Amino acid sequence: MAPPRFETGRAVLAVVRLLPRISRPRTALLVTTVVLTAALPLVTTVSTGLLIGTVPEAAADGSGSAAADRAYLLLAVGAAALLAARLVFNVHRANAHILGRELELFLQNRLVGAVARPIGTAHLEDDDVLALLRVARQLGADFIRPERAVQGLSAIAPQFLEAAGAAIVLSFFNIWIGLAWLVAWPAVFLLMQAEYNRVGKTAYLRSTEMRETEYLRDLAITAEPAKELRVWGLMDWILGRYDRQWAERMDYSDRHQRIRVRAAVIVIGTLLALTTATTLTLVNAGLAGLVGFGALGVYMVALTGMFNFSAFDDVAAFVAFGSLPVPAILALDAELTPAARPATAALPAGAPTEAIRFEGVGFAYPGAERSVFEGLDLTVEAGTSLAVVGHNGAGKTSLVKLLSGLYEPTSGRITVDGVDLAEADPAVWRTSLSALFQDFTRYQLSVRDNITLGAPHLADDTDRIWKACEPMGIRELIESLPDGLDTVLSSEYDGGTDLSGGQWQRIALARALFAVQGGAKVLILDEPAAALDVRAEAELYEQFLDITAGLTTIVISHRFSTVRRADRIVVLDGGLVVEDGAHDDLMALGGRYAEAFTLQASRLAR
Numbered sequence: 001m002a003p004p005r006f007e008t009g010r011a012v013l014a015v016v017r018l019l020p021r022i023s024r025p026r027t028a029l030l031v032t033t034v035v036l037t038a039a040l041p042l043v044t045t046v047s048t049g050l051l052i053g054t055v056p057e058a059a060a061d062g063s064g065s066a067a068a069d070r071a072y073l074l075l076a077v078g079a080a081a082l083l084a085a086r087l088v089f090n091v092h093r094a095n096a097h098i099l100g101r102e103l104e105l106f107l108q109n110r111l112v113g114a115v116a117r118p119i120g121t122a123h124l125e126d127d128d129v130l131a132l133l134r135v136a137r138q139l140g141a142d143f144i145r146p147e148r149a150v151q152g153l154s155a156i157a158p159q160f161l162e163a164a165g166a167a168i169v170l171s172f173f174n175i176w177i178g179l180a181w182l183v184a185w186p187a188v189f190l191l192m193q194a195e196y197n198r199v200g201k202t203a204y205l206r207s208t209e210m211r212e213t214e215y216l217r218d219l220a221i222t223a224e225p226a227k228e229l230r231v232w233g234l235m236d237w238i239l240g241r242y243d244r245q246w247a248e249r250m251d252y253s254d255r256h257q258r259i260r261v262r263a264a265v266i267v268i269g270t271l272l273a274l275t276t277a278t279t280l281t282l283v284n285a286g287l288a289g290l291v292g293f294g295a296l297g298v299y300m301v302a303l304t305g306m307f308n309f310s311a312f313d314d315v316a317a318f319v320a321f322g323s324l325p326v327p328a329i330l331a332l333d334a335e336l337t338p339a340a341r342p343a344t345a346a347l348p349a350g351a352p353t354e355a356i357r358f359e360g361v362g363f364a365y366p367g368a369e370r371s372v373f374e375g376l377d378l379t380v381e382a383g384t385s386l387a388v389v390g391h392n393g394a395g396k397t398s399l400v401k402l403l404s405g406l407y408e409p410t411s412g413r414i415t416v417d418g419v420d421l422a423e424a425d426p427a428v429w430r431t432s433l434s435a436l437f438q439d440f441t442r443y444q445l446s447v448r449d450n451i452t453l454g455a456p457h458l459a460d461d462t463d464r465i466w467k468a469c470e471p472m473g474i475r476e477l478i479e480s481l482p483d484g485l486d487t488v489l490s491s492e493y494d495g496g497t498d499l500s501g502g503q504w505q506r507i508a509l510a511r512a513l514f515a516v517q518g519g520a521k522v523l524i525l526d527e528p529a530a531a532l533d534v535r536a537e538a539e540l541y542e543q544f545l546d547i548t549a550g551l552t553t554i555v556i557s558h559r560f561s562t563v564r565r566a567d568r569i570v571v572l573d574g575g576l577v578v579e580d581g582a583h584d585d586l587m588a589l590g591g592r593y594a595e596a597f598t599l600q601a602s603r604l605a606r
């Protein structure tokens with residue numbers, strides 16, 4: 001994707017335009033303090049200049065003279081403006097700080113809200129979305145802080161106004177010199193912002209590679225991979241590769257992550273030329289008697305004040321860096337809209353009470369050339385247990401992803417009690433579902449959270465938590481933990497602990513059961529207990545079938561001792577159901593199921 005034109009300007013403008021949306025009063029206060037912060041030093045500058053011009057006359061006329069009174073008045077005005085500037089500056093800085101922090105919170109919420117908005121997860125595989133996410137994800141990292149962009153802008157804006165004021169003062173001396181300064185500063189600022197933008201982007205575009213390097217370091221100092229690294233003697237390999245990658249990245253940074261000489265020459269050259277021209281013209285005019293002593297003082301102070309503005313320091317750099325992710329976040333917010341279809345059909349209460357039907361369902365993953373399903377027909381009777389089997393890649397997980405609404409069929413439809421899921425409210429359907437996938441999440445949260453995330457509205461109901469734990473055989477385990485249900489499941493926390501693979505699975509299964517207590521009517525288990533031994537898995541599934549009697553359950557498993565207990569079993573192959581029936585029927589059929597079952601059973605027997 002080519003970068004949009006005037007990318008830097010757009011990013012900074014996006015920050016500025018967001019401010020009134022965050023808080024109108026704070027933005028109004030910021031604008032006021034910007035003007036005051038700029039104007040008050042100017043008042044001091046002008047009164048000081050005039051004071052210098054008045055002093056010889058006041059000294060000659062003596063105290064009590066009109067010139068002396070004027071000198072005292074100018075002194076008082078200058079001092080008052082100086083004091084006021086100090087006070088205003090503090091208010092200005094504190095306000096900018098709060099506004100910046102609120103902007104960052106606003107952007108974080110927008111980002112998370114935008115990514116969570118689409119019904120499924122297909123957008124997380126979309127190249128354009130991923131490109132924006134790569135930029136947006138930098139939000140808050142290191143120097144990519146919009147908060148600092150606001151602080152930078154609030155520091156730069158009064159300086160710029162001050163410089164503009166000084167340029168206007170100089171234009172009374174020479175209109176062209178005044179105009180030249182008025183144009184030069186914004187031009188220099190924009191040029192430098194474009195440079196900082198490029199440097200910042202170079203840094204974050206390389207951040208993926210930097211993450212790789214850091215990942216290598218983390219491998220060496222993290223507990224999880226410690227076993228393999230030691231057993232295979234990989235420490236030296238890791239360190240060697242880390243050193244090499246680090247040197248490459250630093251070499252790249254040295255070459256690309258700095259201001260280009262051309263830009264520096266243009267900026268320094270312009271400012272040097274302009275300063276020299278202004279000074280020489282002023283000196284010549286002074287020597288020729290064209291400008292009075294006092295006016296000369298004012299112009300010289302104005303010229304000095306011009307350099308209170310700087311377009312090339314850390315503050316200016318942070319404006320560019322901090323603004324970088326803002327357009328990407330706003331673009332994600334605009335692009336990631338929920339599927340633009342309102343729910344046109346309502347699922348009956350307690351659905352499914354009749355059946356879930358896949359009717360001629362076709363499906364391909366976004367961007368994938370091959371379809372997973374082409375015309376899949378399958379009926380799951382409500383209140384029964386179904387097991388789905390098939391070789392690796394047959395489409396078992398894809399089937400449950402479609403049923404969970406994580407993806408939508410590319411053709412055909414899925415109905416629940418006759419209602420097309422594409423027409424129903426996805427949020428309502430999701431409350432009827434409890435699904436546990438093979439790559440379930442191990443939340444580094446308390447045991448209580450890990451279980452109640454299945455139905456967060458029941459999080460305080462400890463009795464129900466135990467009810468979900470007991471069939472999974474984990475009550476004793478949890479009670480033996482340092483803080484019981486409140487123990488954090490991560491050894492990275494004080495008093496926290498990690499669990500074995502099988503224990504984690506039991507916790508995840510308890511979460512699925514807890515969702516059933518929260519009202520889920522369909523329970524989907526995708527290889528729910530692969531980390532358990534065969535007997536434990538079969539026993540667990542048996543328990544599940546008892547507890548979930550009357551609900552619709554769909555289980556995917558490669559273990560036939562588990563599968564055989566389901567009311568009905570379907571064998572998937574090539575995106576189609578190739579065998580369908582109860583265990584005894586399929587064994588009698590003598591097809592693939594019977595063959596695979598017999599093979600597994602004979603192995604187990606051996």
Ligand SMILES: Nc1ncnc2c1ncn2[C@@H]1O[C@H](COP(=O)(O)OP(=O)(O)OP(=O)(O)O)[C@@H](O)[C@H]1O
Nearest residue numbers: 365366368372390391392393394395396397398399
């Ligand atoms: N996110 C994805 N993007 C593209 N293709 C995918 C994606 N997920 C799965 N596939 C492909 O879809 C096909 C079906 O995968 P699926 O995960 O449904 O198989 P499965 O039967 O559950 O396999 P397993 O028994 O190994 O878990 C496979 O060819 C797989 O490579």
